[in-house]
Amino acid sequence: MAGFDATDALDDLFGGGNTYASGAGAAVGTRTEAILDGPAPTDSIEAVLRLAEGLPSLDDVRAVDDNDTSELTEVEQHQKEQTENVISTALAAGDAAVWVIAQGLERAAKGRWWRSTHGSLGAYVEAKIGRSAVYGRQLRRNAPLALETAHKTGTVPKPSHVKATIKTEEKYGREAAVTLYEVVRDVSSELGDHPTADSLMAVHKSLPHQLPTEPDQKREVIEQATRRILGVGDSASIEAPSFESESNKSASIEALGDDGCDTTGEPTGGTETSDGADDDIQDAEIIPEHLVTLKDAVKTLNALNRAVTKDVFAQAAADPADAAEYEKVRQAIITKTTAIRNKALHAPKG
Known part of the structure; x- marks a missing residue:
């Protein structure tokens, strides 16, 4: 990609390889220096825009008639994969940026930096990010789990996804919430799909009242529940709940969606x-x-x-x-x- 490493760009957004702490305050505090010492805004924007350099030249893309249903040629398949990789990286950058915003809002809240210019933190949030005070609170509350999920799984979760897994954290702890996200992501990938807030919530609701304390056993229970809900393998259930809506929305400060569920074997x-x-x-x-x-x-x-x-x-x-x-x-x-x-x-x- 013309010397540009998309992974490095996402690392820059999160301030490099620093460790993500578990506590809400610690998760925010440990990121302060990394963000303040990070790339200048113009450099970060340029890094994202440079993703386009990885796209095939538009002039090299063959125009195809609307009625053409032929198989993709080898060249077209390569161009498609090349393009989709860039799209996926750009989406991940957008998701990462949302959690950087959340960390910024946490600082503004702690220091009450709005006190000389705005009547409330909510008014400050609306002025700065164009979203409601409620949305700002949700981002700040969910950021520690989102950051730890990104650190441990290598995937930056979307706001709607964390709204689902935060319920898992509240009931079973952070380790279980991160594991649930990772397992649903991996099993969804087996189906050629992606995790959604609906599928995450469906698996959460299907878990037993208590999970094993041993990590491997905990993961096994979560994976069995995931395969049953998503209709994969021997754990597939013919009568699983049904997904009512697609909640796999990318960040760009997307509203936190509601939940639903489904699948059949x-x-x-x-x-x-x-x-x-x-x-x-x-x-x-x-x-x-x-x-x-x-x-x-x-x-x-x-x-x-x-x-x-x-x-x-x-x-x-x-x-x-x-x-x-x-x-x-x-x-x-x-x-x-x-x-x-x-x-x-x-x-x-x-």
């Missing part, structure tokens, strides 16, 4: 004895092309749901000689159907 949409007549969506006289694609997908899924019965699974699993291949196929079915479900759940509502 196998596709629904009709019983195994159904002839499918009630499952199919009836065609309208004039339907947009993209809606036709979705309607065709529903018909295909209905046919698959009728064909792939419990008896088919039972017979396929019966031969020990094919056990490894059967398990590979079973997991692939779970992954693909879950990925389709997640796309639908996260799609705009009509």
